[in-house]
Amino acid sequence: MDSGKALAMVSWLGYFVFYGLPAVVVRAVESDGNRFARWHAAEAVNLQLTLMVIWIPIAVPGMVWMFTSVDPESSGPPLAFFAVWGVGMALGIGTLVTVIFGAVRAGQGAWWRCPVAIPFLRRHRREGHD
Numbered sequence: 001m002d003s004g005k006a007l008a009m010v011s012w013l014g015y016f017v018f019y020g021l022p023a024v025v026v027r028a029v030e031s032d033g034n035r036f037a038r039w040h041a042a043e044a045v046n047l048q049l050t051l052m053v054i055w056i057p058i059a060v061p062g063m064v065w066m067f068t069s070v071d072p073e074s075s076g077p078p079l080a081f082f083a084v085w086g087v088g089m090a091l092g093i094g095t096l097v098t099v100i101f102g103a104v105r106a107g108q109g110a111w112w113r114c115p116v117a118i119p120f121l122r123r124h125r126r127e128g129h130d
Contacts, residue, residue: 008106015099022049022116027121040106046117047102051095053118058087 007026015023023044030038062084069078099115105112 004034004036005107005109006035009036011037011040011041011044012099012106013105015044015048019044023048036109036111039111041103042121042123043112043114043117044099044102046097047095047114049120050116050118051091057093059084062082062087066102096107 007030008055011023011026014020023041026037027045029042030041062080066080066084067079072080094116098114102112102114
Protein backbone atom coordinates (compact mmCIF):
# COMPACT_ATOMS: atom_id res chain seq x y z
CA MET A 1 0.00 0.00 0.00
CA ASP A 2 2.98 2.37 0.50
CA SER A 3 3.64 2.59 -3.24
CA GLY A 4 -0.07 3.21 -3.72
CA LYS A 5 0.05 6.04 -1.18
CA ALA A 6 3.03 7.61 -2.94
CA LEU A 7 1.38 7.41 -6.36
CA ALA A 8 -1.87 8.76 -4.93
CA MET A 9 -0.02 11.72 -3.41
CA VAL A 10 1.79 12.34 -6.71
CA SER A 11 -1.61 12.42 -8.42
CA TRP A 12 -2.68 15.28 -6.16
CA LEU A 13 0.55 17.21 -5.71
CA GLY A 14 1.48 16.94 -9.39
CA TYR A 15 -1.14 19.62 -9.95
CA PHE A 16 1.39 22.24 -8.83
CA VAL A 17 4.00 21.19 -11.40
CA PHE A 18 2.24 19.80 -14.47
CA TYR A 19 -1.46 20.50 -13.77
CA GLY A 20 -3.34 17.28 -14.58
CA LEU A 21 -0.64 15.27 -16.30
CA PRO A 22 0.64 13.27 -13.26
CA ALA A 23 -2.88 12.20 -12.30
CA VAL A 24 -3.65 11.11 -15.87
CA VAL A 25 -0.37 9.16 -16.05
CA VAL A 26 -0.98 7.44 -12.69
CA ARG A 27 -4.53 6.59 -13.77
CA ALA A 28 -3.25 5.06 -17.04
CA VAL A 29 -0.30 3.20 -15.50
CA GLU A 30 -2.37 1.79 -12.65
CA SER A 31 -5.33 0.80 -14.83
CA ASP A 32 -5.03 -2.83 -13.71
CA GLY A 33 -2.81 -2.29 -10.70
CA ASN A 34 -3.15 -0.48 -7.42
CA ARG A 35 -6.81 0.41 -6.83
CA PHE A 36 -5.95 2.99 -4.17
CA ALA A 37 -3.66 4.96 -6.48
CA ARG A 38 -6.17 4.67 -9.31
CA TRP A 39 -8.95 5.99 -7.03
CA HIS A 40 -7.01 9.09 -6.01
CA ALA A 41 -5.75 9.70 -9.54
CA ALA A 42 -9.34 9.66 -10.82
CA GLU A 43 -10.46 12.04 -8.07
CA ALA A 44 -7.58 14.41 -8.90
CA VAL A 45 -8.47 14.29 -12.61
CA ASN A 46 -12.12 14.97 -11.74
CA LEU A 47 -11.09 18.04 -9.75
CA GLN A 48 -8.88 19.34 -12.54
CA LEU A 49 -11.59 18.85 -15.17
CA THR A 50 -14.08 20.58 -12.87
CA LEU A 51 -11.74 23.55 -12.54
CA MET A 52 -11.45 23.78 -16.32
CA VAL A 53 -15.24 23.68 -16.69
CA ILE A 54 -15.56 26.48 -14.14
CA TRP A 55 -12.59 28.62 -15.13
CA ILE A 56 -12.83 28.74 -18.94
CA PRO A 57 -16.35 30.26 -19.09
CA ILE A 58 -15.29 32.82 -16.49
CA ALA A 59 -11.80 33.66 -17.76
CA VAL A 60 -12.45 34.06 -21.47
CA PRO A 61 -15.29 36.60 -21.18
CA GLY A 62 -13.48 38.22 -18.25
CA MET A 63 -10.32 38.71 -20.30
CA VAL A 64 -12.33 40.10 -23.23
CA TRP A 65 -14.14 42.44 -20.82
CA MET A 66 -10.84 43.46 -19.27
CA PHE A 67 -9.09 44.24 -22.56
CA THR A 68 -12.07 46.01 -24.12
CA SER A 69 -12.63 48.23 -21.09
CA VAL A 70 -9.13 49.70 -21.01
CA ASP A 71 -9.33 53.47 -21.02
CA PRO A 72 -6.18 55.05 -22.48
CA GLU A 73 -6.74 58.16 -20.39
CA SER A 74 -6.99 56.22 -17.13
CA SER A 75 -3.89 55.67 -15.04
CA GLY A 76 -5.07 52.49 -13.31
CA PRO A 77 -6.34 49.09 -14.36
CA PRO A 78 -10.01 48.72 -15.34
CA LEU A 79 -12.61 47.42 -12.92
CA ALA A 80 -12.73 44.19 -14.92
CA PHE A 81 -9.16 43.44 -13.87
CA PHE A 82 -10.16 43.31 -10.21
CA ALA A 83 -13.23 41.17 -10.92
CA VAL A 84 -11.24 38.60 -12.92
CA TRP A 85 -8.38 38.71 -10.43
CA GLY A 86 -10.75 38.20 -7.48
CA VAL A 87 -12.45 35.20 -9.05
CA GLY A 88 -9.08 33.75 -9.99
CA MET A 89 -7.76 34.18 -6.46
CA ALA A 90 -10.83 32.54 -4.93
CA LEU A 91 -10.55 29.57 -7.29
CA GLY A 92 -6.81 29.37 -6.70
CA ILE A 93 -7.09 29.32 -2.91
CA GLY A 94 -9.92 26.80 -3.03
CA THR A 95 -7.88 24.60 -5.36
CA LEU A 96 -4.80 24.87 -3.17
CA VAL A 97 -6.73 23.78 -0.08
CA THR A 98 -8.49 20.92 -1.90
CA VAL A 99 -5.32 19.57 -3.53
CA ILE A 100 -3.37 19.65 -0.28
CA PHE A 101 -6.25 18.01 1.59
CA GLY A 102 -6.47 15.30 -1.07
CA ALA A 103 -2.71 14.66 -0.83
CA VAL A 104 -2.88 14.46 2.97
CA ARG A 105 -5.79 12.02 2.84
CA ALA A 106 -3.93 9.92 0.25
CA GLY A 107 -0.85 9.92 2.47
CA GLN A 108 -2.99 8.72 5.37
CA GLY A 109 -4.29 5.84 3.26
CA ALA A 110 -7.89 7.16 3.25
CA TRP A 111 -10.25 6.58 0.34
CA TRP A 112 -11.27 10.22 -0.02
CA ARG A 113 -13.93 11.44 -2.43
CA CYS A 114 -13.39 15.05 -3.51
CA PRO A 115 -16.63 16.81 -2.57
CA VAL A 116 -16.32 19.70 -5.03
CA ALA A 117 -15.35 17.69 -8.14
CA ILE A 118 -17.86 16.78 -10.81
CA PRO A 119 -17.55 12.98 -11.21
CA PHE A 120 -16.46 12.86 -14.86
CA LEU A 121 -14.68 9.57 -14.16
CA ARG A 122 -17.19 7.44 -12.29
CA ARG A 123 -16.07 3.88 -12.83
CA HIS A 124 -13.67 3.94 -9.92
CA ARG A 125 -16.52 5.01 -7.62
CA ARG A 126 -18.65 2.03 -8.67
CA GLU A 127 -15.79 -0.36 -7.94
CA GLY A 128 -15.81 0.68 -4.30
CA HIS A 129 -12.92 0.17 -1.97
CA ASP A 130 -11.72 -2.15 0.77
